[in-house]
Amino acid sequence: MTYHYKFEGLKDYDCDLASWLKISYADSLGLQDDNWEIALGYISTCPDNIKESLKTELINHIPLNSEMKVKRLILSCKKYNLKNVIIDIHKTIGMREYNKGNYGEAIKHYMEINDSYRISLVCDKLISQYLEKGDLSQLDFINAIDQKTLYNSKINFLARYKEFHELYREKQYKKAGSLLIQLLTSEIAPKSFWSIILVDAIPLLESEQIIFNSSDTYELMRCLEEITSHRRREYLAALNKKVKSEQELDELINVIRIALVRNLARTTALMI
Structure with missing residues (x-):
């Protein structure tokens, strides 16, 4: 005989009597506090044709309302080999942190599931935030990550x-x-x-101590020429956000150019 059970808030399941009783008891435990772990244990003993779906449905309906619970959920998912659920959890928490403006925390979750697309999007936001506010504080998360994870070009940068x-x-x-x-x-x-990097170079170029040799200076000149001669609007968009007018932008570029010429003159004279 087949029994029909609708797990509260979840989809319908057809099962035998033993499974019906287990699902019914798991359902009665609710999803709050530690009961979800007990419920998960019960439905894990159901037949293979329904238990994977049951476990996934159950976990997907557990409130992710504490960091400790999230860690325990992920451990349970690993125990039951629910890889797709782990991905969903990290995506959910990552998006939540992103919406709260905690971009570093969001990246941590996306890195756990190697979500390069979302990592790149958050990195773009961090770069944009730096251009607007000069704030690098959210990059502190980098100190805590495995250097092997710097495979992502934007995180590496x-x-x-x-x-x-x-x-x-x-x-x-x-x-x-x-x-x-x-x-x-x-x-x-x-x-x-x-x-932006060339602007960062100005105080180093004008330092009493010679920081850049002739070869370095020529390389900086090449970079400046490349971004001011071709696709200027695109390549100077970041710097344009830091100035008030096109004239001020041109003046800042000229400051970079003069600093480079002066440094080249110094290095040439000293044959460095």
Whole structure:
């Protein structure tokens, strides 16, 4: 005989009497507190043709209202090999954190499921936020992640750019300058961000200590020429957000150019 049961709030299931009793008891436990773990254990003993669907449905209806519960849920999903549910949980929490403006936390969840598309979207938001506010505080999450996860080009760029600012604050100007050149020459930095990096180079170019040699300076000149000669509107869009007018933009580019020429003159004179 087949018994019909509608798991509360979930879809209908046809099952034998033993399964009906287990599902009924699991349903009576509710989804709050620790009862969901007990309920999950009961429905895990149901026949194969319904238990996977039951477990997925049950977990998908458990409120994700605490970090501890989320961790326990993910552990349970791993125990029962519910890979798709793990993905759904991380996507849900990631989107929640993103909507709250916690972009670093959102990236952590997307990294857990190797969601490169969403990682890139959040990185774009972090870059945009930096351009608007000059705020790198949300990049602190990078310190806590495995360096192997820097496979994503945008996270790799943000990590290196954050490192550049840390070196500069610590007055390790030579190392900061070397990293700045690396960001440009290896094209780790998106070309749309080159103008910002070139502005960052100005105080290093004008430092009493020579930070960039002739070769470095020529490379910086090449980068400046590339973004001001071709697709100028696109490549200077980021820098344009930091100025009030086209005239001010041109003046800032001229400041970069003069700093480069002066540095080249110094390095040439000293044969560096």
